[in-house]
Amino acid sequence: MSAEDRRESVVRAAITEFARGGYNGTSTEAIARRVGVSQPYLFRLFPNKQAMFLAASERCLTDxxxxxxxxxxxxxxxxxxxxxxxxxxxxxxEDADKLLMQMQMYAAIAAAGASGDHGFGESVREGWVRMWDEIHVALGADENETTTFLAYGMLVNTLASLGFPADHRVWSGFHLSARPADPSAG
Known part of the structure; x- marks a missing residue:
């Protein structure tokens, strides 16, 4: 397997591990174990844990x-x-790790900013702005539509992350087709 293929495997594994354990709760050892490589090999592909987290975050946003x-x-x-x-x-x-990774990414970057490390999330903020811009164009460059779409998206993220089933009353303001499928129903 090429170094680029291994790097891709590390990013996918990092998304899963960071999604489930958060930035502080995830060890590089767990990522290495999931990929099937040694920790020293990880650090040939990425300089540190923060770089792995940012690569996983950027991939999540890109996807x-x-x-x-x-x-x-x-x-x-x-x-x-x-x-x-x-x-x-x-x-x-279908890919709950993407949702959880987003939530972990927001929490980790907020925590870093609160402790004075505002540079930690710069690349993620840039990725988020690219997403806003692309959605904005797709919605006819209407700022209200873009803001509303993303606001509802963040509410969906929050409710889904908290595990509210699709038939719970907290979803009542959503059109039925906008509610998540009930993962327990099938």
Whole structure:
């Protein structure tokens, strides 16, 4: 396996491990074990744990942006909005680690900022702005639509992360098709 293939394996493993354990609760040993390599080998691919976390965070955002853009391709306005919402719903149900990684990423970057390390999340903030820009264009460059879409998305992230089933009353303000599928129903 090439170094690039190993690096890709590390990023995928890091998403899973950081999603489940958070930045501080995840060891590089756990990532190495998941990939099947030694810790010293990890550090030939990434200079440190922070670089692994940032690579996993950036990949998570890139993958999410791609899901949105693929869903919106050839569509405009409300059609693009509904297609992106449905695609995101599928993503967070089919790949729960992506949802959890997003939540861990926000928490880790907020904690770093609170302790004075504002540079820690710079690349992630840049990735998030790229996502905002791409969604903005897909929704017809309407700031209200973009803000509303992302605000609902963050609410979906929060409710899904907290484990509320699709039939719980906290989802009542969502159109039925915007509610997540109930993972226990099947």
């Amino acid at each position: 999410t942006r791609q899901v949105f853009m693929d869903a919106a391709e050839g569509l405009e306005g409300q059609e693009a909005l509904h297609a992106m919402a449905a695609a995101y719903q599928r993503l967070i149900v």
